[in-house]
Amino acid sequence: GEDVEQSLFLSVREGDSSVINCTYTDSSSTYLYWYKQEPGAGLQLLTYIFSNMDMKQDQRLTVLLNKKDKHLSLRIADTQTGDSAIYFCAESMSTDKLIFGTGTRLQVFP
């Protein structure tokens, strides 16, 4: 079935790296996404990776994809207090639908 799983919470110190993990179930997913939701706001697209890639880097963000294990991760280098938010991974289905994970709440403390 369709299921995307994430851990619920992550707490890191400012300046450290954060790694948010996600597992998905549909091996036919074409794209996998990371969205960020700040308090009181909608989801904002951070980055996405095509399923035939295993890594994508975008400034402080690094996405790693392990298709064999159906595992996706988002690494945020030099984490800042402004990175505190909920992070959702999502997989695309054969239709227009995205299946979202439960979200990981990242808390950055000084």
Place this chain on the structure above:
Amino acid sequence: DAGVIQSPRHEVTEMGQEVTLRCKPISGHNSLFWYRQTMMRGLELLIYFNNNVPIDDSGMPEDRFSAKMPNASFSTLKIQPSEPRDSAVYFCASSLRVGVSGGASTDTQYFGPGTRLTVL
């Protein structure tokens, strides 16, 4: 571009009343999605449209919920009658299915700011 626009941003109503949420997708986008977000259930897809046609409404909770998309630039989600358990943040998102090399396409969805609904 103004992004996805939703109104109202906040709605407080009494149980039994009709509620109408509105969404204006990004101009040129051909898919529109309605989501509901609660602490207990997370982010749930209620219904989505492609080219103004409902494609999948399997997430609509019950007959009290209905959605329409009369044209490419406007959609409504209606709850009648509303109940306290409908209290949630309702998001609208839109996307444009664009072909890229290899025949695959991105499904990047752009979200509106949401409508926070409270049913008393």
